[in-house]
Amino acid sequence: MADWIERERRVFMHVFKRQPVVLVRGEGVRVWDAEGRVYMDLLAGIAVNVLGHCHPALRDAICTQAGQLVHTSNLYYLTPQIELAERLVARSCCDKVFFANSGAEANEGAIKLARKYGKLRRDGAYEVIGAVDAFHGRTLATLAATGQPKYQAPFAPMPAGFKHVPLNDLPALKAATTAETAAVLLEPIQGESGVHLADFDYLRDVRAWCDEQNLLLMFDEIQTGMGRTGRFFAYEHSGAEPDIITLAKGLAGGVPIGAILANERAAVFEPGDHGSTFGGNPLACAAGIATVDTIQREGLVEHAAQVGAYLREQLEGLRARQPLVTTVRGLGLLVAFDLARDVAAELVAQCLQRGLLINNTGPRTIRLAPPLVLREAEVDEAVGILNEALVAL
Ligand SMILES: Cc1ncc(COP(=O)(O)O)c(C=O)c1O
Known part of the structure; x- marks a missing residue:
């Protein structure tokens, strides 16, 4: 991994503040790094991978079209x-x-x-x-x-x-x-x-x-x-x-x-x-x-409404347990929460260490834009990691 990071530093214009991770593969809401570690992806390429990673329907359509x-x-x-x-x-x-x-x-x-x-x-x-x-x-x-x-x-x-x-x-x-x-x-x-x-x-x-x-x-x-x-x-x-x-x-x-x-x-x-x-x-x-x-x-619009409501509910629960979380907001699966201190970047890093990808839009704000295929059990898993990461701050 360190080798890739060093190679990038030599040849790439430094416009991106990247997380120290080299992602090589994905499936559904999960991605894997070059060392085989798995992460739950609650950012989905910044609201891009709506079907999750490597959905068979998308993969097949791309492969078929590439052959035509x-x-x-x-x-x-x-x-x-x-x-x-x-x-x-x-x-x-x-x-x-x-x-x-x-x-x-x-x-x-x-x-x-x-x-x-x-x-x-x-x-x-x-x-x-x-x-x-x-x-x-x-x-x-x-x-x-x-x-x-x-x-x-x-x-x-x-x-x-x-x-x-x-x-x-x-x-x-x-x-x-x-x-x-x-x-x-x-x-x-x-x-x-x-x-x-x-x-x-x-x-x-x-x-x-x-x-x-x-x-x-x-x-x-x-x-x-x-x-x-x-x-x-x-x-x-x-x-x-x-x-x-x-x-x-x-x-x-x-x-x-x-x-x-x-x-x-x-x-x-x-x-x-x-x-x-x-x-x-x-x-x-x-x-x-x-x-x-x-x-x-797959009814993903309705699913996003339902799972998004569940996600916000679970984050409200987290807010009740963790005074550092001050507000939760969003609609469907575009969700954010604010923190009482400027520790959003640190929370992102703590989550990364625990296998969860999230993003901070500012020093006190975390944004989640997961794949629309996210399930409630995965929300529970992610909120569990967030809880641990908040405790570690
Ligand atoms: C609302 C909105 N408009 C425009 C853009 C720019 O899109 P792109 O990065 O594909 O140029 C973004 C990217 O984050 C966005 O969120």
């Missing part, structure tokens, strides 16, 4: 692309799809859609209003859309045309809206900043405000989509239907993909406006089809 056609380009029609787009349209409030390769890239495309919409339908408006503490990606425009100065500062100046208002503050959003505003971009649950939920009332009020002002409402469901919150899309909890949805992470169960979904009103791209070499390639889309179909066949 991996890539051609978007100069030709591609059946897996059309089939995946049909499934996403059928499951959402949107009518049209564009495939990209990552979350940031999906959001870039959504921002371009908003600007084009503003040009065509709102007298040249171009500005996007987002939320403080949002996270939308690491490209320049998505960094500008990300309402967190700590990510932006080293790369200033940011591209123009982005504003941020506190989440759940409708008067602030109204006050920030001007003739330049084209769209509002929100995560229904802010995942990266520690699982902070938008109020359902707020989302409905923002929808009404966008209708009144002729603004597009864009939901970044990159972390919250694909059943994670106990609905296929998190917006369904509120009933507020966006004009644009962005997806990535869990969409192809671990194969890189991103998607922009838009309703007819917002789908204003014309030939030449946008594109991607890899976006929607047959391999990624075959993995996406297998992921969507397996979520459906």
